Amino acid sequence: MKILILGDIMGPPGRKAIKKNLSIIKKENSIDFTIINGENAADDGRGITKVIAEELFSNGADVITSGNHIWDKKETTDYINFENRLLRPANLAEGSPGNGYGIYFTKNDKFKIGVINLMGNVFMKKTDDVFEVAKRIKRKIILKKNVDFIIVDFHGEITSEKMAIGHFFDGVTTGVVGTHTHVPTADTRILKKGTAYQTDIGMCGDYDSVIGMNKENSIKKFLKDKDAITHFPAEGEATLSGIIIDADHDTGLAKKITRLIYGGSLTK
DSSP: OEEEEEOEEOHHHHHHHHHHHHHHHHHHTTOSEEEEEOTTOSTTSSOOOHHHHHHHHHTTOSEEEOOTTTTSSTTHHHHHHHOTTBOOOTTSOTTOSSOSEEEEEOGGGOOEEEEEEEEOSTTSSOOSOHHHHHHHHHHHSOBTTTBSEEEEEEEOSOHHHHHHHHHHTTTTSSEEEEESSOSBOSOOEEOTTSOEEESOBOEEBOSSSBTTBOHHHHHHHHTTOTTOOSOOBOOSOOBEEEEEEEEOTTTOSEEEEEEEEESSSOOO
16 A cells, blocks of 8 residues: 655645646556645645645545645635545644544545644644644544554644654554645654654745745845735745655555655755
8 A cells, every 4th residue: 555645735836746747656656545735735825725626636636634724715614614635634623614634545445544634733823732632533543443544644843743743643553744844854764663754744846945935035024125025935846745655454554655756956
């Protein structure tokens, strides 16, 4: 079982790279299931719309996860109630639209895979205690009992919180990946109890930028230049950044994890 997980799709360049390359990547790597974080996929790099989500699904995404920008486009609050393949962080306030986790079938309905979307508490928008919510979900979705595989997308700012979540889920999920900071980390590995892990899998966007935003304007922002305008995405060729997990059918745990860096200015 091969699971592809891609980091935050950053604006039009990220979407263009998905449309151009995702089917090739899936074919070359015999991918069975694809998860994409789409919370920055909108034209301005903030949020996601129904049209964009459906475009990502048609281009090969099986599930779209998200994070702190999930409600930046008002239409999403309605759309997410009708599209269970679009997730929002499970530890948002009780009563929030949509779902923070789901169970899905792989191609040919051969396997069931649980996907859990969580968001960090440190330096992020106010959310419920992520570890308390994680504990509750852990009791609901159980590896090799009601699902064959489980993937966690932890959308967070700081490495220590992400690492703690990784170890918290070690041995009970197939993989835990971090998203949000838009820069891939070099700690791609399988943890001691068998869970694939990377602190941040990066973004799918133009890396000749400041985390996907136009670099000249971003510098002006830091310099407090009066000519700086609202952040907007860089427009160059995007690099697709993520990981591929090769999972064991019998245990549901990871056999191998491979970092994926494809196209654009970022090199492996």
